[in-house]
Amino acid sequence: MEKSLITLDKGTVCSSWNYCRQRLASGSIDGTLSIFDSLDPNSSSFTSTSQLKVNETSIVKVVWIPPEYGDAVATICLDGTFSLWEECEQDAQSIKWVMCKLSERNESRVLDLQFGVSSTSLKMVAAHSNGLVKVYELLDPLDLKKWQLQAEFQNVIDTVPTLGKPSCVSASISWNPQRGESNLASFALGFNSELPQFNSSKVWEFDEAHQRWLPVAELALPEDKGDQVYVVAWAPNIGRPYEVLAVATSKGIAVWHIGLLPDTDGKLSVEKVALLSGHEGEVWQMEWDMGGMTLATTGSDGVVRLWQSNLNGVWHEQATLETTST
């Protein structure tokens, strides 16, 4: 049932697959980025093709950019900076990874970073430890060096100036995976901080007419708004009349349905359809399959769990993947 694909080097702490699962980028504790490639689409043998040092501190997260913009990854490092690295080849001979962008090192650390394709351009959202969200836009689709800061805001619905500065432990961003000309750019974001207003996951949508980002939905019941959010995951929608998102907090994994059309005040209707418990402790990661029907999750209990909804719309744990050694 399972097949071993790659053996990772000592000190590897994170990894990320590209869009077609033919390349893996892994980051290690000494700041080295490694790229593994499968040269034949039908085979499952991978070889390490590139290694480069991107930082003096550990890499904590690797994210691929959408393939329409080239082969590039963003790495978030322990010192709170992120950098963007692109694979280039001169005269079809020598492959080189070059740095396209490096964030400045300052007091707030970058906690999560995700790319989203909108109808006009590539956007990059970065969530910072001071509770700020920064949205960058790529100016030239062929040049990953040219970014412009498009917006900067806090993950709160009512802007109260006296909120103070939170210090966030982690953040999770998930773009609406739908790509299409007609689609508005939107993403969901939740924080894990000590300031409750920042925590609850909100859906942000780009208002083209006024060129600004607006919160269109909040994914938390009134009594749960302060819950610290570990992960959010937006499911692909292949034709449902509603969107599905999963939000993991200390209370469990909530599955939300979000309406497609806004009501009169511009908000989207939300409905919490399930609260799943299974992982004891923190949830590390949640991934939807390509049809948006199965949610795979993993957390500090070291188990992978698969969740599905049955024919009556009741969510349940469908399978568990355990390592024999644990």
Add this chain to the structure above:
Amino acid sequence: MPGLLSENNNSLVPFSPEVRDPIVYHLHNTPKPPISRLSISWSRGNCLLVSFFRTKLPSSESDTNAVENPNEEIGGKVVEVKLSSENGEVDDVQRRKIAYDSVSPFALLQSHKISAAALSNMSLGSSNPFNWWQHIMDYSKDIKALLENSKPPPSSVIEDPMEVLQTVEEPNSLKAAWELLEIFYADKQAQPWLPERLVDWLADYDSLLSSTMTTVHSKLVDLQKELVNLQAIEDDPKYWEGLSSALAVGWLDIVVKLLRLHGSYQLDQLGNRETENGLVEAVAVLVSKMPRMRSEWNESILGECFKSKPDFMKSWEKWRGQIAKLECSAFWVQCDHRQTREGLKNLLQIMLGNSSILNTVTCHWMELYISNFLYVRPFTMGLDGMYSLAQKCMQVKPLSNTHCLMGLILGILGDNIEVVLAECSRSFGPWMVAHAIELLTAGNTQAEVLLHEERYNLGGISIEELHRLVYAQVLSSHPLTWQIAPVYLTSCTKQGMGLLEILLYKQPVLHNQLLLKVLEICRLYDLYSISSTIMKIAGVYHWKHGRKGSGVFWLQQAQDEVRLNKIAQQLFDFVGKPISDTSFKQWEGLIELLGSEARTAGGLEFLHKYRDFKKSLQQVQDGKAREAAQQAIESLILLMKNPSTPQRFWLPLLHDSLMLLNWQERPLLNVSQTNLLLNKLQDLSIARLLPDYVEADLPTQALGSVRLALATNLGRVILEE
């Protein structure tokens, strides 16, 4: 996902609403503990990629060096997990073969459906139900044929007179299950003869049930092995046991064959065992004359066939009378061989429907069930009767270990489509469900409503569509089968195209062959937007990896104006720069590729002229002096005269031509040409005073040297003229 509808008020099934416990998969290929972190990612379909890390993620910068264990050999592992519950009886290769072979029957049936729907829409009268049954049966037969095991079991060339059991092909549960569905749902003409169809079904597949327990089949297999070694088989109780068991389940040909092996038939027995032999033969004749109600007659099956119930009943009564008469015959007293006497009487009791004997000679409840159809209730009709009989038989012979086919049979007899679907899904996997739904919905209104109703809980799709999507996901997870997933996805009206687009987007299109394949699929199903995205991916990849030509080609195919404009702008950067031969060729090629379509307002026209100029200039340097130089001058004049030449390139152009302006042999420009260039130079000096002037990237003395060269040229021309 596959499972049972329950809990709702309109629930049809008396099944408990609670959700089944999760299936636990144990992964063995993982690195040794401690594992400090996991990472997951879905690949195509239902294939999950899991990374295991042994190094702990440091929580702060100072923490970095504290966690590495020098004894560790590897830092972690990435494994691929295929999540599908498939029937273990079929291996991967066989499964792929089935997947490929079932595409065309499925597609054919869908196209018949579409044309039937079109016909009824055009109100040309409802489509002919007979024709429709024919399509369903053709489909079912095609699928059944591909489930056959291709390799027949080894058999000897010479027919063995002792061989009582003949196996034509190795049976498999998948085919057995399909045949059950066909009997009950698709083959409407067989409805009046359901019990007899089940008799045939058990004859074909009883051996499958032997895997979990003793059956009539396994008894006969044992007997077969011993036959060769037995001198007088009629003395062996196993012989008689085998006979009664085979008779009980209606394997008449085997019974007759076995009876004819009786010792009394041997030539040396003539004289002393005549009566005994007569009795044996009398039973054999009765067995072979058993009346049966069947639709079609198969040569290999013994008995007398009747199509209508009255004829059958008449003949049945007569046959039973003959058996009863033989039972009471006086000849039994003259039969000295005790085992023969008892064995034969036992057979007669079976044919008379003695339930306690039927109970002892059969093993599996299914066998008892069949024997009841044959001898106790030959006129049982309707599912209700069949279901209650099945329950009775199961009470008599409870199973400790149920075979996957039994759940299916019970679902069918209980007339519960949901149980049938759940059993198909659980025991035989997504392939079975996706294909069997066609049989279940054929002409069954209740099933049709259940399976075709669009459900909000499923995201607005029907159960039928859900199962097709699930099967398509299974196909998508293997590089050798993803290409057939579109056939199933396009038969899903609501969400199939959405999933197909995602599937295509996730293909590694950097491999040219795959790219062409993906684009072909896009073309076939009119998926323009995704095909353009895929061509963009390919274009950008090639452009960034030094294959500029391919890059431009694919971006043009994708009609990606934004990126093509950016490329055209990059080409302007070459203007006025000293460039090497190879890069000039590349640059020239790109201009060719970009074509003549106006992109950046007349920019390309300029680039084309500039190319001509640059070419002749290069020839001058190559030493083809004179004519080339003259040609270069003409190109230069053309460029400078042309209003589409951007002003910012005037000086670079003139600077490039310094060599021409200072031509040693003789001046190349005439007076009016020189004046033109001088005027341009003057315009330029005025423009330089304007705030938005962009200084060309040239040596500071460039303007001065051009000015001087032009003045010198003018002087020389005046002298010459």
